[in-house]
Amino acid sequence: MIGITTYVxxxxxxxxxxxxxxxxxxxxxxxxxxxxxxxxxxxxxxAIAETLDALDGLLFSxxxxxxxxxxxxxxxxxxxxxxxxxxxxELALLxxxxxxxxxxxxxxxxxxxxxxxxxGDLVQHLPDVVGDEKHKHTPGTFADHDVTLQExxxxxxxxxxxxxxxxxxxxxxxxxxxxxxVAAYAEDGTIEAVEDPQxxxxxxxxxxxxxxxxxxxxxxLVREAREYRARS
Numbered sequence: 001m002i003g004i005t006t007y008v009x010x011x012x013x014x015x016x017x018x019x020x021x022x023x024x025x026x027x028x029x030x031x032x033x034x035x036x037x038x039x040x041x042x043x044x045x046x047a048i049a050e051t052l053d054a055l056d057g058l059l060f061s062x063x064x065x066x067x068x069x070x071x072x073x074x075x076x077x078x079x080x081x082x083x084x085x086x087x088x089x090e091l092a093l094l095x096x097x098x099x100x101x102x103x104x105x106x107x108x109x110x111x112x113x114x115x116x117x118x119x120g121d122l123v124q125h126l127p128d129v130v131g132d133e134k135h136k137h138t139p140g141t142f143a144d145h146d147v148t149l150q151e152x153x154x155x156x157x158x159x160x161x162x163x164x165x166x167x168x169x170x171x172x173x174x175x176x177x178x179x180x181x182v183a184a185y186a187e188d189g190t191i192e193a194v195e196d197p198q199x200x201x202x203x204x205x206x207x208x209x210x211x212x213x214x215x216x217x218x219x220x221l222v223r224e225a226r227e228y229r230a231r232s
Contacts, residue, residue: 002036002225003055004028005090005110007063008043008083023061026210027107031059034218036225043089048096056232057103057201057225060090060110062208065171068124070116076124078170091117103201103224105217108169111204115194118177123190126172130188142166142211147184147192154195155183155203158216165192165207172206180204200224 004027011020021042031038041051041058064081068074070091075082090113097104098117106114112122123129137143147165149156163184173191176182183203184193196202201224209217 001039001055002031002057002059002222003039003041003051004031004059005061005093006040006042008086027059027061030210030215030218031222033215034222036222043086045089045092048092051093052096052100052102055102056229057221058093058097059221060094060104060106060113062108062110064109066109066112066116066122071121073121073124078125098199098202101200103221103228105221106204107210108206108208111194111206112171114202114204115173115177115180118180120177120180121174123172123174126170126190130190142168142208145186147186147207149184150182153181153183154197155193158220163214166211167207169206200228
């Protein structure tokens, strides 16, 4: 059972135009293809233990920007779509999952949650640093680029020295959180992934593996979740 964190956002379907708890179906399909059973987890900071009791692994999905107050910064003019309730809920869920050594794969925004949970911070608008918008050149369209995996990391053991990825983010990692190590860089030198070598499986990638054809991260998440279930 793999929990997938959800957005709470306005949505339209049929005759309805209302707020909904949802997640892009690509996350669900990626978990299913890897042999896992997805379970959607709406944001709530209540009943965390009961939620985790029902799961064997967690997939933290992408989404809008996190509240800069979480890492003691003033909001950048390009920081938008902040949802403090989701921030608070996902930080609580992540910290409790890591305390159990539950397998975690954190995607895009999810990887930023991981970094903040460990005391790191974010670059609120990467174009200010790299001088262009190659990581999110067109809203609603993934940007294709390569990453270089760091030798000796868990990610490198799974993906090799280089990997093509699909990105859609305007924020990035600043100070790396305590206990985390950098696992990948983009061609422009920005950090693209972090991981915690002290956990059984805790990887955070700024790209969107659910949008690509390489399923190895999801395969490994489900494999680790099976082992976690067997040992629990």
